Amino acid sequence: MRRSAVILSLLFLTSTMGGFATSQTPSTITVDGDLSDWSADELMASSNINLHMTWDASNLYIGWDGTDWKSTSEGADLFVYLNTSTDGSVLSKDWGFSHTLPFAANYGFVLEDDTYFRLVSYDGSAWVDSAYVVDLFAGWEGNMVTEIAIPWAEIGSPTSLDVMMYAQWQDEGNVWASFPQQNPASNNGAETFTHAWHIENVNNATSPNQLPVIQPAAAGKVDDALNLAIVFHQHQPYYKNKLTGMYEMPWVRVHAMTEYVDSPGILADTGTKVTYNLVPSFIEQLVDYHEQETLDVHTDIAKRSWATGGYPNATDLELHTMQFQSFWNSGWIYNVSEDDPKLGWLHPSSARYKELYDNTLHNLKPATIMDDDLLPPQDFLDLQVLWYLYQFSPDYVLGSYNSSHRDQGLIDLFMQSGNYELSDLNYVLDAQHAHMGNVLPMYSELAANGQVELTTTPYYHPIMPLLMMEGWTMEDGIRVNKEAWPEDVQNHLITGMDLFEDELGFRPTGMWPSEEAVSPAMVQPVTDVGIEWMVTDEEILKQSTNQNGDYIDVEDVTNLATPWKVTGADGGDVAVIFRDRVISDRIAFQYGTMTPEAAVSDFIAYLDNIRQQLLDAGEDPSEHLLTVALDGENWMFMSEFQHQDNARPFMAEWYSRLATHPTIVTTTPSEFLETEPTLPEIQTIGTGSWIDGTLRTWAGEEEESLAWQRLVEARQQLVAFEADNPNDPGLEAAWESLYIAEGSDWFWWYGLDQDSGYDENWDVLFKVHLSNIYRAVNLDLPPYLQDLWTNPAIPSPAASSIIEPMVDGVALPGEWDGAARYDAPVEGAPFNIEEFYVGYDASNVFVRVDATTISELENMSLDGKSPDLALYFMQPNAVNFNEAETNFRTYYGNQILSFPSKYMVAFDFETLRDDGRAKWNLFTAKGKTGDQEQWVLSGSSGLGGCAVQDVYEFVIPWSEIGLAPRYSTRIKVVAALADSLAYGDGEDKEMAPPAPAEMVLPDLEEWVTLLELDDAIGDETGDGDYIYPLASDFATPNDGGLWDARKLTIRQSAWNAQFILEMDEMTDIWGLSNGFSHQIVQIYVDQGDTSYGSTEMLDGANARIDDAWAWEVAISGTGEPGAVFAVQSETGSTSSRGIDVSGDVDAKTITFTVSKDVIGDDIPNYRYIIVIGSQDGFGTGKWRDVDATPSTWTLGGGSNPAADDGIDYDPNIIDMILEGDGQEQMLASYDVDGHVYATLTGFEMPEIPQQIFGASVETVTSSSAVLTWSTTVSAATSIQYALADQQPVDATTNVLETAEGTDHAVTLTELEVGTSYWVFVRADGTEDVILYFNTSSVIDETAPELLNLDAEVLDDGRIRVTWYTSESATETVSIGGTTIHEDAFATKKNHEFITEAYANGVYELLVESADASGNLNQSSISVTIDVEGDNTNPNPTNPNDSTDGDDGEQTSSSVSSGVVQIGILITVLVLLIAFIRVRNGEDGDDKWV
DSSP states (O other): OOEEEEOOOOOOOOOOTTTTTOOOOOOOOSSSSOGGGOOGGGEEEEEEEEEEEEOSSSOOOOEEOHHHTTTTTEEEEEEEEEEEEEOOEEEOOOSSSOEEEEEEEEEEEEETTTTTTEEEEEEESSSOOOSSEEEEEEBHHHHHHHHEEEGGGGGGGSSEEEEEEEETTTTOOOEEEEEEETTTOEEESSOOOOOEEEEEETTOOEEEOGOEEEEEOOOOOOTTEEEEEEEEOOOOOBBBBBTTBSSSSSSHHHHHHHHHHHHHHHHTTOOOEEEEEEEEHHHHHHHHHHOOOOBBBBHHHHSOBBOOSBBOOOHHHHHHHHHHHTSSSOGGGGGTTTTTTTTTHHHHHHHHHHHHHTTTOOSSSGGGGGGOOOOOOHHHHHHHHHHTTSSOOHHTTTTTGGGGGOOOOHHHHTTSSSSOOOHHHHHHHHHHHHHHGGGHHHHHHHHTTTSSSEEEEEEEOHHHHHHHSEEETTTTOOOEEOOOOHHHHHHHHHHHHHHHHHHHHOSEEEEOOOOOOOOOOOOOHHHHTTTEEEEEEEHHHHHHHHSSSOOOOOSSSSHHHOEEEOTTSOEEEEEEEEEOOOHHHHHHEEEEEOOOHHHHHHHHHHHHHHHHHHHHOOOOOGGGGEEEESSSHHHHHHSSSGGGGGHHHHHHHHHHHHHHOOTEEEHHHHHHTTTTTHHHHHHHHHHOTTEEETTTSSSSHHHHHHHHHHHHHHHHHHHHHHHHHHTTTTTTHHHHHHHHBBBBBHHHHHHSSSSSSSSHHHHHHHHHHHHHHHHHHTTOOOOOSSSOOOOOOOSSSSOOOOOOOOOOSOOTTTTTTTTTTEEEEEEOOOOEEEEEEEEEOEEEEEEEEEEEEEEHHHHOOTTEEEEEEEEEEEEEEESSSSTTOEEEOTTTTTOEEEEEEEEEEEEEEOOOOOEEEEEEEEEEEEETTTTTEEEEEEEEEEEEEEEEEEOOOEEEGGGGGGTTTEEOOOOEEEEEEESSSTTTTEEEEEEEEEEEEEEEEEOOOOEEEEEEEEOTTTTTTTTTTOOOOOGGGGGTSSSOOOEEEEEEEEEEOOOEEEEEEEEEEOTTTTOOOSOSSSEEEEEEEESSSOOOOBBBBTSSSEEOOOOOOOOSEEEESSSSSGOEEEEEETTTTTTTTTEEEEEEEEEEEEEEEEEEEHHOOOOGGGGEEEEEEOOOTGGGGBOOOOOOOOOSSSSSOOOOTTTTTOOOOOOOOEOOOOSSSSSHHHHOOOTTTTTEEEEEOOEEOOOOOOEEEEEEEEEOOSSSSHHHHHHHHEEEEEEEEETTTEEEEEESSTTTEOOOOEEEEEEEOOOOTTOEEEEEOOTSOOOOEEEEEEESSSOOOOOOOOEEEEEETTTTSSSEEEEEEEEEEEEEEEETEEEEEEEEEEEEEEEEEEEEOOSSEEEEEEEEOOOOOOOOEEEEEEEOOSSSOOOOOOOTSSSOOOOOOOTTOOOOOOOOOOOOOOOOGHHHHHHTTTTTOOTTTTOOOHHHH
């Protein structure tokens, strides 16, 4: 290896270097940093470095002039390598990189500075340090001369030897100087050195600078080279609609002539071996495009007729969509330089494409697609030609891969600067279909030549472990009831193998299981079709057990770098290779930011390190196989490679370097297994995939479970149909569509863990395939696959105000004014609905149904059937049918509701009392199981929750049906007659209205501010030195501020908590739905000391929470609705419900509104960690990475992933909300080498400050007004009023005070008629609140009507008194002239009071109510108390306004001291509960002690 050399005749021009004499060896040098004893003949090279070399009988001397080795800025290291025998290493000592030497070196010398220098030798497996201390003078700032004396005796006393040397930067490992100078010094990763000086005989007199420079023959592959298998997965989802024949998405065609031809095309020119996995459904689509010229959603438009000088025959929406999507390609396309030696010929078309790009809008969404102006016709035509043209690889078109592929017509169009014709567009489209016929032959030819192995996947890419499972319940808690479907797995496998053989001519023996998902159950079906090996992820190896039942240590390289024998649960043996996740992911996620040379150097260095670990373990690397496996195409255009000519330069460098690197042998898994190695055996293989080692990406979230349930339902329907109709001609198509729907891709995009930004397109395509199952055999589509979503019914009149009806079954005058009214036009006799009303107050929904009453039904012949009146409520805020655990049909008649119903409220006729009051039962939907939708009884109202006399009336708390302010729901009322309580055992008589009623609750929230915290400004630097990405998308007017929070405000209402972040700068450059683009914000909530708190932050944040701050709820939000969710640590469940995130670019605020059902009720007593990062739609957890250096789309200033495990330990957090300093220290507390994440804490909440809230003018007359307000802290308050916009006369005039409390009210009297006033509401420690009102110009002299007075004696002798007034009025109740209750404020229409318990007897109750003008009405009622047993209750001689409770009865309180209960301020009462403080060391109640 060493002596096969070519002697080069080289002439070195050297200077005389005054003071040097000519000399021949032997020459002795004094090592003292003085070059005066070196001769001119010993100067080997002169440039920025003067290199000297000579020797005598004892030592080899080296002089190096020009480097300060101690410099912290330069950080240079020197390496000398010597070849003195036939043995040695062709790789240098690993020092950042292992460089390839021009010979097999057995000795070397390493110098960092005068504190570290070593003589090293190669012991056959590794470089080891020598104990000998070399005589050295190391250059430094004051004297940059270095002199070294290496004793011959320490390097084997050679007679003949070769020598070379180089210097590299200490941190980066890049070589900046190498000698002889024919060697590379590219300063760009690992080098392959090619030249050395040859000393034929050290005993001969020699002029050193006349030594021959030799170029040893290529080293070839060493005997103990490491075997490497590179496996690429070539896959696209199945986009074809089997019934229409159209491709619903174009991506097979779009990528066919770029990524799918570039990889094998570049590979063919090298000796590197690769394995390509070709998915059968991908193969089918390729062949179909070529042979049938099938259209897709893009080419369908392009191939329509075009108006002369106009557009294709398409709708405006189609044209705008086509224009927008015609820029969905790689960034390099728009930035070709005219001077680029490789791509410059493309400049005319590239420049034209860039011009069109600059003239259009981007980052649009379906809702905003029409916002852009349509390009003029010629520009639109140019855009279409360029869109399809640049779907060709330029190298392919030039014939670089195969001369027969050269297409001069396409070349000419690439070199044309627009102004295309329609014929040009047709030429490109036809060329695509034609050239797609060359894709598969490129692979099969390489396979025939033995350079690649071709493998396959089950036909439509299903997750085999899930198909083999007998159902599951995962984090979402939803049960997916299914049987194991081994026959489906078998079908996918057999048909996939058959298609592969038909198109490629042989049956493969290797397999990439879909998503590398494996389990013990799927092994036997795989082996049954002849598969001998398959690939999966190292996380699966980690979950697997060896023959001793122990989990396998993947940190032990001997375990990872080898195939394993796996036996399935039901038999079957297969070899399994496990991909090295670290190096596989580097290709996809890191190398695009590096030069091709540096990236390949890193790759090779990683593998050489693996090889060295094997050697250190006493293993022969040639008996091991390391696996690199990744997608075959996505990384080329979805990473930074899209800006680097789609990774073509990288692949050329990668494949060529691997072919020549001496210590790595590329092979294929089958080729390796043909050597019949002894494989270690796995007892039980883990179940999971290459995504986190789990199956959670395809199951476990609500949307995913819903999709599986619908797939199960479709399959059950198909199986049942086939049993009855085994010869139906549609069965084959139906089963084919079912298998397509079993593919992994649809489930990938469901849920919150993956977000394409266009998930609705994937949802539509999945439903297309599901629908085709039913249509193929003429089965009725289930409701969720029908086009049933309609506009809601229009009420007449619409809801206009809060209502306050008395739920007694009697429709009193004005009682339902303000509610929405709906007609029920269908005749539903005998249980007929005439109309119904829907209204609300601050906490309840009221429903009135005018229908056949129960007394009327009792007089009819119902044939033994029982009446049922039910209200169906939609899942709140649903916008389509994709709602898990909802039902779509009525309970008895099974009619379609036309919305996903979550709640059913049914009148319970069994509880109906003589006075018309009853209870209602609440049922919650659980979705369909088998043939029936499931409803679960989840609650009941108290008596009086509904009533019927003349009409049916319901009062339903918002919370019972999942409602809150601003929420929407849809409603249908169903009257039915039931034969029994069983599902479906009845008949719906009427469902009203035909289109659903819709209710949108108003924003009745009163907010209380809990915290206003100013965050440090200018600290959007993470651990202190984070740097913005390079793309112009991140530019701001003030050069920053996008991630710099200035202030945090936390507020709460009765329903929600709100977090308002004020940012230093905001844009919505990408047009995201939530109104902001750049930020991701996460809120971690520490609810106190629980057993289930978590310290792991959500994926992508790359930090952890301090143990003492463990979180129970984590909330994440970006500008994309699909990336807004909360995680509950106790269950691990993830949901987006109850969270609203919005941005205001003008106000520079991001607002999170979070339901207390999600975050918890005790907002003031929780602790919070709030972090901010850069949103990346393709990033892990939607976080943008922070690397060591910034790139187009990544930040800099952090650290790269750890070299050994590939994990990012540097935080992606750019700013934190903190009180005071500490951010930099916390975020810098990570340690990449130690595998330690930064540990974070947050802030605690202060005491609630005094605030006035909920201030309102309740009632105004011509001479009076009622005002109410609340305070956060119990206190006495005051008001002062004056004529509007006039200052009060003095500090005491027109001042009224209230007693200490939190609810306050006053009545102002003796006001002027028709006059404007303003009122100042005051409390210590807060700002005044100002209210305005105008007194009426009409004097009210009409007393309120006093209606439906009723008195009910309760079991314990109390009296429940109820009445209704036609307008808001006061309350006075008296017995025998003694007042027992009084509420002096006219604030309510619906009145209720419960007395104390009284002695037996007959009592006359007088009820009086006055409106705000003082107009009084009264009514009396007689009541008899006759309590059984010994009634010792007093007579009502001493009135008491206390309130007692009674099980099952509603109670109310009397009001004293000027405090009033107000229906609309129920919100306030709930709020005040949250203000009770339990922290700050009060009696040991601090949760965090």
